[in-house]
Amino acid sequence: MRPIAVSLGDPAGIGPEITGKAWADRDKHGLAPFFAVGDPNALAAVWSGPVKRIGSPDEARPVFESALPLLAVDNGERTRPGHATAESARCALDSLEIAVGLARSGAARAVVTGPVSKSQLYDIGFSHAGQTEFVAERCGVSRENAAMMLAGPTLKVVPITTHIPLRDVPEVVSVDLIVTKARAAARGMTRNFGIEKPRLAFAGLNPHAGEFGALGREEIDFLEPALAQLREEGFDVHGPFAADTMFHAAAREKYDVALCLYHDQALIPLKTLHFDEGVNLTLGLPIVRTSPDHGTAFEIAGQDRANPGATIAAIGLAAFCAEQRVLYEGSVAA
Numbered sequence: 001m002r003p004i005a006v007s008l009g010d011p012a013g014i015g016p017e018i019t020g021k022a023w024a025d026r027d028k029h030g031l032a033p034f035f036a037v038g039d040p041n042a043l044a045a046v047w048s049g050p051v052k053r054i055g056s057p058d059e060a061r062p063v064f065e066s067a068l069p070l071l072a073v074d075n076g077e078r079t080r081p082g083h084a085t086a087e088s089a090r091c092a093l094d095s096l097e098i099a100v101g102l103a104r105s106g107a108a109r110a111v112v113t114g115p116v117s118k119s120q121l122y123d124i125g126f127s128h129a130g131q132t133e134f135v136a137e138r139c140g141v142s143r144e145n146a147a148m149m150l151a152g153p154t155l156k157v158v159p160i161t162t163h164i165p166l167r168d169v170p171e172v173v174s175v176d177l178i179v180t181k182a183r184a185a186a187r188g189m190t191r192n193f194g195i196e197k198p199r200l201a202f203a204g205l206n207p208h209a210g211e212f213g214a215l216g217r218e219e220i221d222f223l224e225p226a227l228a229q230l231r232e233e234g235f236d237v238h239g240p241f242a243a244d245t246m247f248h249a250a251a252r253e254k255y256d257v258a259l260c261l262y263h264d265q266a267l268i269p270l271k272t273l274h275f276d277e278g279v280n281l282t283l284g285l286p287i288v289r290t291s292p293d294h295g296t297a298f299e300i301a302g303q304d305r306a307n308p309g310a311t312i313a314a315i316g317l318a319a320f321c322a323e324q325r326v327l328y329e330g331s332v333a334a
Contacts, residue, residue: 001032002109003060003069004318006311007099008038009114010092011079013296014306019114020047021308022315023068029312032319034112035060035069037102038095042079042088043070046302057107073098081302089120096131100138103287110288110318111135112311115296118163129163131291132282139285144177146284147184149257150267150293151317152274155247156257157266158185158283169262170205170218178202178226178259185257186235188283191328192321193256201246201255202227202239203265209242218261247273267293276309279317288321290314 006022009015019036020043035054036043043051050067054060060069075091096113103111113131128134129143136146149158160181161169182200189198202223203209206216213220223240230237238255245251246258247269260266270278271293278293292310300306 001061002107003057003064004032004034004110004112004315004322005057005071005099005102005108006034006036006112006315007092007095007114008036008042009095009116010084010088010120010296011039011042011075012081012084012088012301013115013117013298014301015114015296016043017046017301017304017306018292018308018311019043020049020051020068021306022311024049025308025312026064029316031312031315033061033064034315035064035071037071037099038073038114039075039079039091040070040072041075042081042091043068045079046081046304057102071098082298082300084117084120084296084298086120086124089117089124089126092116093121093124093126096134097138100135100287100289103289104139109322110290112314112318113289113291114311115292115294117296117298132162132280135282135289136285139287141284141286144180145184146282147181147188149185149188149281149283150270151279151281152270152277154249155252155270155273156189157270158257158259159263159266160259160261162263164263166262166264173205173218173222173261175222175226175229178222179229182226182230182235182237182259183233184284185259188281189256192281192283192288192324194324194327195256197236198256199254200230200235200237201241201258202237203243203246203258203260204240205261207242207244209240276307277313278310279314281317281321288318288325290318290321
């Protein structure tokens with residue numbers, strides 16, 4: 001079985017520490033073999049566990065039981081935890097590029113991407129909204145046909161718009177965008193989670209889902225036509241619902257994934273429920289890509305305070321989804 005590639009993210013952030021801690025807890029959580037991709041000096045600065053450099057993913061499995069396998073990427077300077085630089089951003093981008101390439105080539109069964117600083121990446125010319133869009137582009141998938149899912153033990157959410165100002169959301173949302181993201185979400189639930197006909201619930205944009213137009217018309221003009229089209233295509237869709245009633249325990253039992261119209265509408269409930277377990281999963285790709293659903297946390301880097309829970313969950317989910325895809329592709333082929 002091929003190993004999972006884990007890019008360390010920005011070497012000045014907590015990515016190296018939580019990856020090392022995840023390896024240390026590998027047996028406790030039953031983690032599949034993985035190898036790190038990133039700066040060896042950054043890892044040594046924050047974690048004292050055993051590390052063994054490898055030259056290719058094929059070398060990772062024999063090493064995994066006794067040391068964290070590392071495919072080294074030179075940072076170009078000595079990393080100081082908590083002090084991001086242009087060089088650390090370049091190292092993060094190089095590590096991401098290599099890890100994604102290994103997954104695309106089949107050398108790695110999945111890729112887990114460590115946390116990066118978008119502002120630092122933008123400063124070195126990074127032109128994508130985030131890692132999700134970068135990975136999609138590298139896989140030859142348009143931004144519209146990929147979807148960002150945030151997954152926790154009791155909730156999965158898909159934001160239909162992601163890293164844009166809130167004031168721009170009503171201008172960006174369209175029937176076509178909602179339908180495209182919903183298709184990606186439904187097919188992703190089938191390919192990655194084995195749910196043949198997932199139940200999709202949609203949050204309204206406005207308070208009380210617009211109150212029949214009294215508090216806004218986005219639900220009438222965009223959501224309801226989109227849901228009607230999706231029903232005609234055979235998808236199991238419900239809503240639009242008032243967002244403030246969608247995320248309590250009883251409501252969550254009635255759907256498999258919630259689709260929300262803007263970033264915080266999706267991420268606030270997910271992070272409230274599963275802050276240390278939340279995983280970012282990109283749907284619509286030919287590869288499995290997950291990421292811990294938190295940032296670089298520069299303020300605690302190097303202090304041995306970072307919780308590896310989300311990284312452990314991301315590695316576990318990557319392995320699970322890779323296995324589900326094998327089952328799905330086998331059933332489709334049959």
